[in-house]
Amino acid sequence: MREDGPVTSLDPAVAARLKRDADGLVAAVVQDADSRDVLMVGWMDDEALHRTLTSGRSTFWSRSRQDYWVKGETSGNIQEVREVRLDCDGDTLLVVVDQTGPACHTGDRTCFDADRLL
């Protein structure tokens, strides 16, 4: 699909460091800058990362809807991006944000609140 990256304005020096999965995506872990809670995990292709870096709003690729989505676009529960880091493997991003309202679409503060296995 997008293994070689889509048409995007992402900085080529950054794009060259990404190790995308078969669908051209990297995982993006979103962490709250203040509480330091892990809020959610989304997926980004090159263009979603470019938009996240340049717009200051975290932007993901929806695997189910096959489209971009800006977190909070409809709910108002936006994420203002303070920091973006790439891991040592190049296949995961850490996005540190100021979260407005609950991060989870269920209304929970984080997407990890509801189901504790251990």
Added chain:
Amino acid sequence: MREDGPVTSLDPAVAARLKRDADGLVAAVVQDADSRDVLMVGWMDDEALHRTLTSGRSTFWSRSRQDYWVKGETSGNIQEVREVRLDCDGDTLLVVVDQTGPACHTGDRTCFDADRLL
């Protein structure tokens, strides 16, 4: 490959809630219990999750080596598991650990220390 889950002793009630990718895996975000730093992201199949839940040591599936690995098995930089949570989508785990030594194989404290994009 392992879409239907491997032969594993993972609690069927937990296995039924997992939404695995095409390779039978879910992402596992590892967070330090004390510093609350996001340390790394690994991948787990049903059996890796079972071992993580029952052994108290975080255990992953290596996509490159196609084998299980216990974090710190060779380096000594083990992760003692304090908490495991499943996200609202069932496709990501949050593993909260007591980390011994640096979490990254590069010697960095976390896998996100070296490459800041924003």
